[in-house]
Amino acid sequence: MxxxxxxxxxxxxxxxxxxxxxxxxxxxxxxxxxxxxxxxxxxxxxxxxxxxxxxxxxxxxxxxxxxxxxPKIRTCDVGLGTFEVNKGDEVMLGSSDKYKDDGAPFICLDIPEMFEGVKVGDPVALGDGVIRFRVVEIEEPQLIRLEATNAGICPPRKGITFPGMKTPLxxxxxxxxxxxxxxxxxxxxxxxxxxxxxxxxxxxxxxxxxxxxxxxxxxxxxxxxxxxxxxxxxxxxxxxxxxxxxxxxxxxxxxxxxxxxxxxxxxxxxxxxxxxxxxxxxxxxxxxxxxxxxxxxxxxxxxxxxxxxxxxxxxxxxxxxxxxxxxxxxxxxxxxxxxxxxSGMVNISVDGVKEHPSTFLAHAAAMLAGKTDAKAIVCHSTSGATSRILSSCRPAQSIYALSSDSTVRHFTNLSLGVIPAKPLDVIDDHQERAEVFVRQSPAFDEGDIVIITAGQPIKGKSVTQTNVVKLYEKLKKVAS
Incomplete structure (x- = not known):
C-alpha cells in the first residue's frame, strides 16, 4: 500500500x-x-x-x-522575580507605571491595547495556560485585579493570553x-x-x-x-x-x-x-x-x-x-x-461537489481508481487545484501531481497522498505528458493500470482546466 x-x-x-x-x-x-x-x-x-x-x-x-x-504578548519584569500563587490568591495585572513596591503580587504587561475590552469574569492564562486567573475587578485603566483559579509559579517575561477576547494587535x-x-x-x-x-x-x-x-x-x-x-x-x-x-x-x-x-x-x-x-x-x-x-x-x-x-x-x-x-x-x-x-474508510463522495466539470471529473477519477484497483492516479495540474481535490477524495492510491511550476509542486507536497513531479516540458499536450511520465517512471511496472487526469489545451485559451479522465495501461516497451 x-x-x-x-x-x-x-x-x-x-x-x-x-x-x-x-x-x-x-x-x-x-x-x-x-x-x-x-x-x-x-x-x-x-x-x-x-x-x-x-x-x-x-x-x-x-x-x-x-x-x-x-504578535507575542509577554509580561515584563519589574524586579519581583518569580513568585508563587495558590488557588484563590489575588494578583494585580497592570502596566509598569501602575506598579507599587509594596510587596503585593504584581504581573506587568506593557501593552496598553490588551487592557481594552477586558471585563469582570474574563479568564486570563499565564505561561502556556499553566496558571489561570479570573478578572475580579477593573481598578482603573491598565490595572486589573485577578484571582488565581489554580496554584503555581509566576515568572516574568512569560506569554499571557485573554482566552475568547479578540486581540486588538x-x-x-x-x-x-x-x-x-x-x-x-x-x-x-x-x-x-x-x-x-x-x-x-x-x-x-x-x-x-x-x-x-x-x-x-x-x-x-x-x-x-x-x-x-x-x-x-x-x-x-x-x-x-x-x-x-x-x-x-x-x-x-x-x-x-x-x-x-x-x-x-x-x-x-x-x-x-x-x-x-x-x-x-x-x-x-x-x-x-x-x-x-x-x-x-x-x-x-x-x-x-x-x-x-x-x-x-x-x-x-x-x-x-x-x-x-x-x-x-x-x-x-x-x-x-x-x-x-x-476498513474501506475512503472519502470518495460527490456530496457537495461544485457544479464545475473539472471538480466532478476529479471525483470521478478517484472513484474510477478505486473500482479498477489502479496502481496510482497521475494528474497533470497546472495550478495544483485538481491534485488537491483528488487528495480530498482520500483514494487508496497515491496521486502523482505533474506541474511545470515549482511553487505549485512544492505546495501540492502538503496534500495527503500527493507526490509532486516535473513533466517533460518539450511536450505541449498535457495528456501525453502524463502518459510519457508513466512510461518512463520506475514506479510503474508493465501491465499497471493508472488513471490519468489532464487539461487538454484549447487553442486561443490561456487557462486550461481538467477536462480528460483516462484509464491507461503501461505496456511493454517495443524493441526498435
Whole structure:
C-alpha cells in the first residue's frame, strides 16, 4: 500500500546540520518548518541551502515552510522575580507605571491595547495556560485585579493570553514584515501566518508579499476563537490551515479542543485545502526514545480525522531523538492507513461537489481508481487545484501531481497522498505528458493500470482546466 500522510519537521539547534536534515528526509519528512520566533537570517539561510542540496541529491520535492511569529504578548519584569500563587490568591495585572513596591503580587504587561475590552469574569492564562486567573475587578485603566483559579509559579517575561477576547494587535507585525523579506529572499515555498483572526489578515500578508515579486501559498494558523467564528471566510482567502493546538488550547476549554480540531479538518477536506495538525504530537520524544500511548493515539486520530500533515515541533527542533520521532510518526501512519484501507474508510463522495466539470471529473477519477484497483492516479495540474481535490477524495492510491511550476509542486507536497513531479516540458499536450511520465517512471511496472487526469489545451485559451479522465495501461516497451 502507498504511504500518504505528510510529516512536517521543525528545524532548530538539534537539526542544524546536513547530516541531521538528511536523516529526517530518510526517515520520512518532506516538509521543513523554519520557526521565525527563534533564530536569525544566518541560520535560516543555512537550512534552506541544506534542504535545496538534499532536494537535488534525492530528486524529492522538499518544501520549506516559513512560520511567522505574529504578535507575542509577554509580561515584563519589574524586579519581583518569580513568585508563587495558590488557588484563590489575588494578583494585580497592570502596566509598569501602575506598579507599587509594596510587596503585593504584581504581573506587568506593557501593552496598553490588551487592557481594552477586558471585563469582570474574563479568564486570563499565564505561561502556556499553566496558571489561570479570573478578572475580579477593573481598578482603573491598565490595572486589573485577578484571582488565581489554580496554584503555581509566576515568572516574568512569560506569554499571557485573554482566552475568547479578540486581540486588538494586528497579526502581521513589523518583525513579521522584516522576516517575510528574509523568507522571500531565501526562496521559501509556503508561509504560515500566526494568530489569524479574520480573512483580511491573509489579504494583508499577501499584499506585503507581492511587493517582493513573489506570491507563495499562505497557511492560516487557527489559534483564536475569533478565527473559529469566521473559519469559512478565512478558508476562502487562505491556501491551507494549521490547527495550532497550543494557543488554541488556551483559548478554548481543553475539553472542546478535539471537537474543534475535527470541525476545522472537515471544513478543509470539503474545500480540498491542506490541513496541518500541530503541537505536542510526540512531545515525550524530546527526551525519550519512546512515545506514550496517548501520543500514539493522538497522531493516529489526527490521520483518521482527515489531516493532510502532522507536524513535529520541539521533537525535531531541540529533541534528542529527531530521526526516531519522524520514523515513529511514519510507523503510526503506516498502521492507521492500512487500517483505513482495510476498513474501506475512503472519502470518495460527490456530496457537495461544485457544479464545475473539472471538480466532478476529479471525483470521478478517484472513484474510477478505486473500482479498477489502479496502481496510482497521475494528474497533470497546472495550478495544483485538481491534485488537491483528488487528495480530498482520500483514494487508496497515491496521486502523482505533474506541474511545470515549482511553487505549485512544492505546495501540492502538503496534500495527503500527493507526490509532486516535473513533466517533460518539450511536450505541449498535457495528456501525453502524463502518459510519457508513466512510461518512463520506475514506479510503474508493465501491465499497471493508472488513471490519468489532464487539461487538454484549447487553442486561443490561456487557462486550461481538467477536462480528460483516462484509464491507461503501461505496456511493454517495443524493441526498435
Amino acid at each position: 502507498d504511504r500518504h500522510i505528510k510529516i512536517i519537521a521543525t528545524l532548530g539547534p538539534g537539526t542544524d546540520s546536513y547530516e541531521a536534515v538528511k536523516e529526517l528526509v530518510e526517515s520520512g519528512a518532506k516538509i521543513f518548518r523554519l520557526n521565525f520566533s527563534h533564530g536569525g537570517r544566518e541560520f535560516f539561510a543555512k537550512m534552506v541551502e541544506i534542504i535545496r542540496r538534499l532536494e537535488e541529491e534525492t530528486e524529492l520535492t522538499l518544501t520549506v515552510l516559513q512560520d511567522l511569529s505574529g 494586528a497579526p502581521l507585525t513589523e518583525k513579521d514584515k522584516a522576516d517575510l523579506a528574509i523568507g522571500m529572499d531565501l526562496g521559501v515555498d509556503v508561509v504560515a501566518m500566526s494568530f489569524v483572526q479574520k480573512p483580511e489578515d491573509i489579504c494583508n500578508l499577501r499584499a506585503e508579499m507581492i511587493q517582493y515579486g513573489r506570491r507563495v501559498p499562505i497557511i492560516a494558523k487557527i489559534e483564536r476563537t475569533a478565527a473559529l467564528e469566521c473559519l469559512d471566510e478565512i478558508l476562502t482567502e487562505a491556501d491551507g490551515i494549521m490547527v495550532a493546538r497550543g494557543d488554541l488550547g488556551l483559548e478554548l476549554d481543553l475539553a472542546e479542543l478535539p471537537a474543534a480540531q475535527k470541525r476545522i479538518i472537515k471544513a478543509c477536506n470539503r474545500l480540498g485545502k491542506p490541513v496541518i495538525v500541530a503541537t505536542q504530537m510526540l512531545l515525550s520524544m524530546v527526551n525519550s526514545p519512546m512515545a506514550t500511548r496517548a501520543e500514539t493515539t493522538d497522531v493516529a486520530n489526527a490521520i483518521l480525522d482527515g489531516a493532510d500533515c502532522v507536524m513535529l515541533s520541539e521533537e525535531t527542533a531541540v529533541g534528542r531523538y529527531p530521526g526516531e520521532a519522524v520514523k515513529f510518526m511514519r510507523k503510526i501512519a503506516y498502521e492507521i492507513e492500512a487500517y483505513m484501507v482495510e
